[in-house]
Amino acid sequence: MIPKAENIESWHPAGGQLEVALLQIMQRHHHESLCQRKQTERAKMDAVRSAARVADLLVATVDGGVQELYINEKRIELEARALLATIAWYRKQTDQWLAATNAINSVLKEIGDFENWMKIMDFDCKRAIVNELNVGIKPSNDQCQHDSHQHYDRRSKYDAIVVTGDARFTRLHVHQLELEKTNLLLPGTLYPLQEHCPGKL
Known part of the structure; x- marks a missing residue:
């Protein structure tokens, strides 16, 4: 314990100026040390708080950036899921459209095949009818003279003549409705028989 300056004379009976000066220096040093310690502690506390x-x-800055990145990541993930769902929906729609297009193409192909088959059948039927009409019996001269004065029965059939490009013609009894169906005769038109004997044009 450092004694105070006013008690030096009582503490040292001889007393002296040197001892008093040393004691004052020690007191000043102790006081300055305490002040320095307080300032150091205060600066330390300020440094710790800072x-x-x-x-x-x-x-806070790092957390703010990380939080923003996390939010952006979640947003990108949601948008990616929505995009994948949209792609899957469009893929499904495309598959359905392709299936419908293939079905329509198949139907159109079948219709075209059926139409071609009908045309072939119609052509074959017309050709068969024309061949049947062109097949006849060649009449003789006596038969031509006899048939020139004969009246024909037209109650259910009409007499028709088929031109074959030859000067000879054949008399055929063909029902008019059958000819109209094959477009060989115009509907509602009568085609009476015209007989041509051999040698007559």
């Missing part, structure tokens, strides 16, 4: 504040700011 460091804590800086750390909090750094953490």
